[in-house]
Amino acid sequence: MDRRTTIKWVLAASATWPLLVQREARAYSAPTARGYGTDPNLSVKGLAGEPWPLTMSAAQRRLAGILCDIIIPADDRSQSATAAGVVDFIDEWVSAPYPDFQRDRGIVLGGLAWLDNEADRRFGKEFFDLEAVEQLGICDDICDESRAADALREAARFFALYRDLTAGGFYSSPHGRKDLDYIGNVPLKSFDGPPTALLKSLGLA
Amino acid sequence: MPFVTADTQQSDYDVIVVGSGAGGGQSAYTLSMDGAKVLMLEAGRNYSATESSMFRTPDLAPLGGVGTPDKPFGFYDATVDGGWNVPGEPYVRATEADAGRFEWWRARMLGGRTNHWGRISLRNGPYDFKPKTRDGLGFDWPIDYDDVAPYYDKVELLIGVYGSNEGLENTPNSSPGCLLPPPKPLVSDYLVKQRAKRLGIPVIPGHRAVLTQALDYKHSPARVHPGNAKAQRILAEDMRSRTPCLWATPCGYGCAVRANYQSTTVHLPPALKTGNLDIITDAMVYEVTLGRDGRANGVNFIDRISGKQRHAAARVVILAASACESVRILLNSKSAQFPQGLANSSGKVGRYLMDTVGSGVGGQIPLLENLPPLNEDAADGHQLYVPWWLYQEQHAGKLGFARGYHIEFGGGKRMPGSGTGAGLEWLTGGSYGTKFKQDVRRYYGSFVWFDGRGEMIPNDQSFCEIDSQVKDKWGIPVLRFHWQWSEHERRQAAHMQKTFADIIDAMGGRTQHPVLSDGAKAIAPGGSIIHEVGGAMMGSDPKSSVTNSWGQTWDVNNLFINDGAVFASNADKNPTLTIMALAWRSSDHILGRMRRKEL
Numbered sequence: 111m112d113r114r115t116t117i118k119w120v121l122a123a124s125a126t127w128p129l130l131v132q133r134e135a136r137a138y139s140a141p142t143a144r145g146y147g148t149d150p151n152l153s154v155k156g157l158a159g160e161p162w163p164l165t166m167s168a169a170q171r172r173l174a175g176i177l178c179d180i181i182i183p184a185d186d187r188s189q190s191a192t193a194a195g196v197v198d199f200i201d202e203w204v205s206a207p208y209p210d211f212q213r214d215r216g217i218v219l220g221g222l223a224w225l226d227n228e229a230d231r232r233f234g235k236e237f238f239d240l241e242a243v244e245q246l247g248i249c250d251d252i253c254d255e256s257r258a259a260d261a262l263r264e265a266a267r268f269f270a271l272y273r274d275l276t277a278g279g280f281y282s283s284p285h286g287r288k289d290l291d292y293i294g295n296v297p298l299k300s301f302d303g304p305p306t307a308l309l310k311s312l313g314l315a
Numbered sequence: 316m317p318f319v320t321a322d323t324q325q326s327d328y329d330v331i332v333v334g335s336g337a338g339g340g341q342s343a344y345t346l347s348m349d350g351a352k353v354l355m356l357e358a359g360r361n362y363s364a365t366e367s368s369m370f371r372t373p374d375l376a377p378l379g380g381v382g383t384p385d386k387p388f389g390f391y392d393a394t395v396d397g398g399w400n401v402p403g404e405p406y407v408r409a410t411e412a413d414a415g416r417f418e419w420w421r422a423r424m425l426g427g428r429t430n431h432w433g434r435i436s437l438r439n440g441p442y443d444f445k446p447k448t449r450d451g452l453g454f455d456w457p458i459d460y461d462d463v464a465p466y467y468d469k470v471e472l473l474i475g476v477y478g479s480n481e482g483l484e485n486t487p488n489s490s491p492g493c494l495l496p497p498p499k500p501l502v503s504d505y506l507v508k509q510r511a512k513r514l515g516i517p518v519i520p521g522h523r524a525v526l527t528q529a530l531d532y533k534h535s536p537a538r539v540h541p542g543n544a545k546a547q548r549i550l551a552e553d554m555r556s557r558t559p560c561l562w563a564t565p566c567g568y569g570c571a572v573r574a575n576y577q578s579t580t581v582h583l584p585p586a587l588k589t590g591n592l593d594i595i596t597d598a599m600v601y602e603v604t605l606g607r608d609g610r611a612n613g614v615n616f617i618d619r620i621s622g623k624q625r626h627a628a629a630r631v632v633i634l635a636a637s638a639c640e641s642v643r644i645l646l647n648s649k650s651a652q653f654p655q656g657l658a659n660s661s662g663k664v665g666r667y668l669m670d671t672v673g674s675g676v677g678g679q680i681p682l683l684e685n686l687p688p689l690n691e692d693a694a695d696g697h698q699l700y701v702p703w704w705l706y707q708e709q710h711a712g713k714l715g716f717a718r719g720y721h722i723e724f725g726g727g728k729r730m731p732g733s734g735t736g737a738g739l740e741w742l743t744g745g746s747y748g749t750k751f752k753q754d755v756r757r758y759y760g761s762f763v764w765f766d767g768r769g770e771m772i773p774n775d776q777s778f779c780e781i782d783s784q785v786k787d788k789w790g791i792p793v794l795r796f797h798w799q800w801s802e803h804e805r806r807q808a809a810h811m812q813k814t815f816a817d818i819i820d821a822m823g824g825r826t827q828h829p830v831l832s833d834g835a836k837a838i839a840p841g842g843s844i845i846h847e848v849g850g851a852m853m854g855s856d857p858k859s860s861v862t863n864s865w866g867q868t869w870d871v872n873n874l875f876i877n878d879g880a881v882f883a884s885n886a887d888k889n890p891t892l893t894i895m896a897l898a899w900r901s902s903d904h905i906l907g908r909m910r911r912k913e914l
Contacts, residue, residue: 145385146377148402149360149395152368153375161377181747188752199379208383246748254745270740273747277736277755282373282380286731289752290759291688295370295730297561301693303499308689312682314505 143207164198165205166219171197173222173237180249181276188289191280199279200272214271221268228265317587318361318594319354321618321625325593328354328629329909331614333600333644336427338635338878340578340586341470341895345902347591348546351909354627356598356616358636359396359423362430364580367393367569372730379733393430393569393577397422403788407795414835417668417777417796418842419639425596426579427637428845429891431567434523434575435697435723436476436892438467440485443886446772450717452803453772454667456883457855457864460487466896468493472535473550474576474895475557477694478522486702492534495527498560498694503683503726503763508699510821516814517704521697521723524576524892525566530554545589553585563692595627601791603632603648603657603874611874614644617789631873631905631914635898638880639668639779642850643794646781656781658868663861664851665779668796669885671846672720672769673839674808678819678826679742683726683761691727691760700724703887716806720769720887722814728760735759741827765818767811770887771804773849777841798841805834812837848879848890866901873914877901 143162150161166174178191178200191197204215228248229237237245249269252258258266280286309315319325332342335357347353368391373380376390383390387398401421408417422428441460446453468490470476477495480488497520500508508518532554540546557580558572566575573580586592597619604626606612613628634641642665648657656664703719736755739746743754776799781792812830819826831837854860857869866881868874877898879890886893908914 145383146390148385148398150385150390152366152371152391182752183748185749185752195374203378206378206383208385211378211383249747253747254740256740257745270745273751274737277751278379278381278733281731281735281755282733284372284374286735287372290728290731290735290756292728292731293688294690294692294728295372295563296690297370297563298690301499301560301562301690304502304505304689308502308687309505312502312506314502314509 143205145207162202162205162207164201166201170219170222171201173225174200176238176245177222177225177272178276178279180245181273182280188285191276194280194283194285196276196279196283199282200275203275214275217268217271218275221265221272224265224268317590317592318596320595321598321616321623321627324354324595324627325352326628328352328593328627330354330631330633330905331356331627331629332633332635332877333614334427334635334637334640334878335425335583335594336429336578336635336637336878337891337894338898339633340426340429340582341898342633342635342877342902343592344473344582344586345899346906347586347589348540348549349543349906351591351906353586353592354629355592355594356600356614356627357425357427357594357596358599358619359425359427359596361596362395362425362579364393364430364569364573364577365571367571369564369568369571371568373732381733388431388567391565391568393567394422394428395424397424397428404793405785405787406793407782407785409795409797413840414800415798416840417798418840419794419796419847420842420845421637421640425594426577426583429576429578430569432577432891433697433889434525434566435889436471436474436478436522436524436576437721437888438487438489439463439886439888439893440487442485443884443888446718446884452717454852454854454883457853457860462864463893463896463900466899467892469539469899470892470895472539474524474581475526475530476522476524476892477520477527479520481519483517483519483702483704484706492531492538494522497521498525498527498698500698501691501693501727502686502689503680504699506680506682506822507724507726507763507818511701511818513821514817515704516701516722516818518699518701521700523694523697525694526557526559526574527694529559530557549585549588553588557581560694562690562694566695598625599789599791600636600644601647601789603634603644605650605652605657605871609652609871611871617791622789631875631909633875633877633901633905634880635876635878637878638848638850638882639794641876641878641880642779643781645851647792653870658851658861658870658874660870661858661861663859666775667773667849667852668777668779668798668847669771669773669849669882670841671844671885671887671889672771672800672804672807672811673766673844674811674831674837675764675766676812676815676819676826676830677762677764678815678822678824679758680726680761680763680819680822680824682823683763684757686728686760689728689760691729693727696725697723714806714810716803716810718770718772718803718807718887720767720807720811722765722767722811724763724765726760726763731759763819763822763824765815767808767815768844768846768887768889769804769807769811771885772801773852773884774799774801779850796842800835800838800841805838807834808838809834846885846890848882848885851876851880852883853881854883865904866897867904875901875905
């Protein structure tokens with residue numbers, strides 16, 4: 111892509127971001143469900159429709175899954191984000207009837223719409239139908255807000271939030287705990303502290 | 316007995332205790348173990364720590380367990396029907412501006428905030444009871460450390476507190492045998508200790524109400540209840556039934572095996588076993604009632620289940636509803652005799668509200684990257700801490716602010732959750748894909764955080780009063796809060812920021828942003844540390860204080876305040892242990908006066 115083309119779509123993107131977010135917010139109105147309340151059943155998860163109905167469309171979930179797995183793909187150590195149920199996590203997040211989550215809803219749904227818009231602008235296809243290298247090309251431009259072009263700032267903020275949510279869903283799952291070799295949350299007879307050899311190697315013993 | 320209702324309550328209680336948290340739990344415990352007949356009234360619902368979500372993982376909670384307006388400290392937090400906002404129970408802020416904002420945390424449940432608290436249990440030192448004598452600011456207490464020390468010993472023996480005796484300035488030692496051994500530090504703790512030492516900052520074992528080993532049920536009961544065989548037997552049995560720490564799962568979930576202190580697991584079970592304690596839950600006390608003799612004769616409350624107004628009667632009334640709620644009850648108890656509210660002839664009820672000065676900094680430490688798998692659940696934090704250490708510099712006028720702070724810090728490979736891997740761009744340059752997974756592994760466990768907890772000096776601009784318009788859903792007038800920090804607190808907060816940055820730097824680490832040099836930006840909003848105390852200050856002069864040194868109100872001699880409202884200063888030490896020690900001391904005093912028929 112030459113510089114002129116880049117500028118062209120950057121400018122276009124800049125104009126479309128707020129409109130897209132507004133349009134998405136209108137098209138998918140805020141969930142009307144109630145929160146789980148101040149005295150919830152602590153084992154509420156796992157029941158259908160609990161704690162509130164999921165609200166993302168099938169198309170949004172499909173796109174959400176692709177982006178999740180771009181951010182956390184399977185590797186030799188653990189599975190991908192979608193295999194860990196992250197799409198449900200994100201759907202639950204943007205469907206939650208609390209103000210902060212509703213703010214995230216606008217950013218996430220607007221951002222997903224932006225991705226399709228951007229894919230269409232650059233390649234004349236939906237993001238889902240792009241070649242992997244094309245998908246990554248778009249992600250590369252928005253993966254770091256501090257390096258993103260001015261016109262892509264909003265998209266970069268979306269990507270940052272989306273990466274945080276993807277990581278949150280993945281690392282709070284059993285897959286994520288295993289990936290990080292977390293070995294706590296088991297009752298112990300005693301807590302013996304770190305091994306002396308480790309402390310020595312760090313100059314702490 | 317023991318859980319009763321407005322209809323099944325008895326008519327001949329010696330003492331009503333309003334509130335079931337640290338102050339109420341301790342009062343009910345001390346009184347009932349010594350034979351007094353007690354009725355406890357709790358505004359929230361009954362609660363047992365067996366409801367705890369111990370060992371449940373974030374994937375089983377909505378939203379990965381993160382906080383929401385319904386559960387601000389997370390889905391699994393033990394608090395029910397509580398938080399910064401309680402539905403149907405508003406409060407009013409005089410201003411929404413950051414500098415004057417006050418946040419009020421409440422928990423409407425049996426045991427109150429003790430179910431989720433941090434369990435940090437530090438003693439006030441000798442200086443902390445005489446701050447005005449030392450620097451001319453604020454107020455002295457009408458008691459000194461030696462008056463309270465025996466009660467600190469008793470509370471530690473009863474609830475189980477780990478820690479060590481270091482003999483440091485204004486950081487008192489406990490009597491021999493009172494403290495349980497401290498837990499082993501984490502790798503990050505060792506590093507903090509080593510590097511802070513290079514800066515002249517002492518790092519010593521923390522003090523928390525967590526059983527690092529079984530309680531000494533053979534010897535402690537006799538020290539706690541000398542000469543009272545029945546109390547000793549009940550306590551010994553109860554101590555034996557508490558399980559030491561399992562070294563896993565956060566204390567804030569509530570501890571079903573009773574390995575830490577919460578009123579519901581430590582104070583109330585033995586108190587109920589005496590047969591002397593009745594409890595009514597869902598009882599929202601709004602008024603202390605007076606007899607014609609000017610003495611308190613009971614309280615009015617709303618039965619939250621039926622919505623009806625009810626009355627309970629006793630010879631003595633103790634308010635321990637939490638500092639601000641006790642103030643609210645006093646101010647709402649108006650009569651011809653007390654048109655400004657009960658026990659308020661001094662005009663000081665609601666005045667001199669204090670919180671703790673809070674400010675924090677986090678850092679990333681390359682030396683802690685890529686450590687091998689470690690189980691660092693430990694005692695759930697506060698294995699080590701930094702007591703205030705700059706007494707000499709402050710005395711020499713080198714700091715620009717009065718009063719000190721201690722440092723709480725943490726790190727380690729905590730259970731991954733919905734915040735893991737978030738906000739790493741400053742380290743990763745925005746990686747995603749396989750590289751992102753590698754980055755998360757690299758940085759996991761390499762973060763440390765430091766929180767300062769400092770002393771606020773009471774001032775005339777920080778107080779609460781009854782709002783002239785707003786009422787809660789039962790029609791009870793609500794509190795209106797006014798708040799202002801002084802330059803002392805703001806400078807202290809800025810000093811915290813600089814200190815934490817220095818420690819992180821000494822650890823070879825980095826902070827994401829430059830630390831805040833503007834104390835007004837560095838300081839957490841009033842109330843947000845949830846150490847609010849004051850409002851019914853104890854003193855030696857009825858004209859300038861609400862209670863005497865026993866928490867007994869000057870105006871009504873059978874009305875006592877056994878919670879944080881009586882604090883005349885708010886040392887950097889977390890208030891809960893002192894609330895319990897004072898409640899015990901007050902309750903002993905009440906027992907003595909009842910025996911002498913003076914009450």
